Amino acid sequence: MSATTPSPRRAIRDREVSETTPQAVGLNVCVLGGGSFGTAIASIAADNGASVTQWMRDASQAEEVNTRHRNSGYLPGFEINASVRATTDMADALAEAELVCVAIPSKAFRTVVRQARAHLREGQILVATTKGIESEGFTLMSEVLEQETGFTHIGVLSGPNLAAEIAQRQLTATVIASDDAYTRARVQTAFGCDYFRVYASNDRYGVELGGALKNIYAIAAGMAAALGMGENTRAMLMTRALAEMSRFAVAKGANPMTFLGLAGVGDLIVTCSSPLSRNYRVGYALGEGRTLDQAVEVLGQVAEGVNTVRLVQDESERLGIYMPLVSGMAKVLFENVDPHHMARALMGGEQSSDVEFVLSRESVQQARQLEPDGS
Numbered sequence: 001m002s003a004t005t006p007s008p009r010r011a012i013r014d015r016e017v018s019e020t021t022p023q024a025v026g027l028n029v030c031v032l033g034g035g036s037f038g039t040a041i042a043s044i045a046a047d048n049g050a051s052v053t054q055w056m057r058d059a060s061q062a063e064e065v066n067t068r069h070r071n072s073g074y075l076p077g078f079e080i081n082a083s084v085r086a087t088t089d090m091a092d093a094l095a096e097a098e099l100v101c102v103a104i105p106s107k108a109f110r111t112v113v114r115q116a117r118a119h120l121r122e123g124q125i126l127v128a129t130t131k132g133i134e135s136e137g138f139t140l141m142s143e144v145l146e147q148e149t150g151f152t153h154i155g156v157l158s159g160p161n162l163a164a165e166i167a168q169r170q171l172t173a174t175v176i177a178s179d180d181a182y183t184r185a186r187v188q189t190a191f192g193c194d195y196f197r198v199y200a201s202n203d204r205y206g207v208e209l210g211g212a213l214k215n216i217y218a219i220a221a222g223m224a225a226a227l228g229m230g231e232n233t234r235a236m237l238m239t240r241a242l243a244e245m246s247r248f249a250v251a252k253g254a255n256p257m258t259f260l261g262l263a264g265v266g267d268l269i270v271t272c273s274s275p276l277s278r279n280y281r282v283g284y285a286l287g288e289g290r291t292l293d294q295a296v297e298v299l300g301q302v303a304e305g306v307n308t309v310r311l312v313q314d315e316s317e318r319l320g321i322y323m324p325l326v327s328g329m330a331k332v333l334f335e336n337v338d339p340h341h342m343a344r345a346l347m348g349g350e351q352s353s354d355v356e357f358v359l360s361r362e363s364v365q366q367a368r369q370l371e372p373d374g375s
């Protein structure tokens with residue numbers, strides 16, 4: 001970008017984000033993680049008036065955030081709110097924090113939480129933003145937070161939230177999911193502003209599972225795009241993906257209705273449609289004929305979906321859940337089956353019912369009675 005061209009972020013700031021009152025003044029937020037999403041959410045909270053500290057392991061990156069207000073390794077071309085303070089010192093980062101968001105890839109998530117543990121205090125709010133699953137025990141990231149700390153205020157932030165668009169202050173919405181009302185309310189205060197809406201849910205497991213599962217289908221969508229497949233194909237893929245995700249989630253104890261929200265179908269739409277999604281990009285590279293190792297190496301950032309395919313394939317087999325798309329993706333990723341061949345094979349699969357979770361007559365009546373005017 002030339003010195004005379006305003007950054008996209010700047011343009012949006014001037015046009016749409018201007019004089020509204022920041023909601024989070026006085027709130028102290030710490031973000032653990034120096035990648036694209038950690039940087040994007042640190043900047044939202046700072047835009048919203050919070051005091052924000054971002055912990056990262058790389059000292060030169062922290063220096064760049066503090067002096068040039070940029071994180072060029074992960075969000076090239078975007079300015080970060082100048083008040084975000086970066087540090088490599090965990091104790092310093094957590095000292096004043098009321099709300100701690102953990103934006104570390106799933107493979108390193110537990111290690112970093114253990115590193116942080118000595119500096120955390122009961123009463124702090126811990127929020128997982130990572131859309132991945134730990135291999136041992138099929139553990140979600142908020143469960144790692146719970147296991148490592150035993151704290152009460154634990155939540156998950158998830159939704160259609162491409163970091164590069166947030167950094168441009170594109171109008172965006174997300175979900176804070178927690179069974180703890182205090183956590184939901186404080187996270188809404190920290191991040192809710194005129195370009196970022198934060199909806200609440202009490203289905204933490206469903207919201208978190210939705211974020212992890214959709215990465216699988218984003219890889220498939222990227223692959224389909226590279227193979228020249230059209231919009232009918234993408235619509236079929238996304239809709240059947242939603243059926244498959246919900247089937248799996250219900251078997252694991254989530255509420256299927258959660259998948260109709262931002263963290264389900266919303267996130268599925270964005271990641272299956274945008275080359276800004278790293279999972280989509282891995283799929284695209286595979287569709288172009290690269291190997292999985294090449295695709296991941298070219299990306300240079302985390303694509304959680306690759307590991308998630310493996311874990312969900314194993315878990316669905318263990319529980320006897322029918323997931324043809326996951327099985328197909330596992331064969332393409334790990335058994336070198338040709339993606340075109342796999343797509344054709346999937347077309348020959350069972351033609352089951354379209355919508356699996358149709359409400360009974362009684363449920364519809366009950367839902368009507370709950371509406372304010374009963375109509």
Ligand SMILES: NC(=O)C1=CN([C@@H]2O[C@H](COP(=O)(O)OP(=O)(O)OC[C@H]3O[C@@H](n4cnc5c(N)ncnc54)[C@H](O)[C@@H]3O)[C@@H](O)[C@H]2O)C=CC1
Pocket residue numbers: 033034035036037038039056057074103104105106108111112129130131132161162163164300301302304
């Ligand atoms: N980038 C995006 O658009 C979004 C990402 N997410 C989720 O956020 C999570 C974090 O992703 P990004 O920030 O996007 O990843 P990224 O690949 O951009 O950055 C990962 C960051 O984690 C750090 N890291 C990795 N291992 C570490 C360790 N052992 N100790 C300390 N730091 C370590 C890296 O140095 C880097 O700063 C992902 O799992 C992803 O699912 C969620 C929503 C949107």
Ligand SMILES: O=C(CO)COP(=O)(O)O
Pocket residue numbers: 131159160161162163215218267270271276277278279280302303304
């Ligand atoms: O989850 C995301 C957007 O909501 C980002 O997806 P990727 O991890 O595929 O980039």
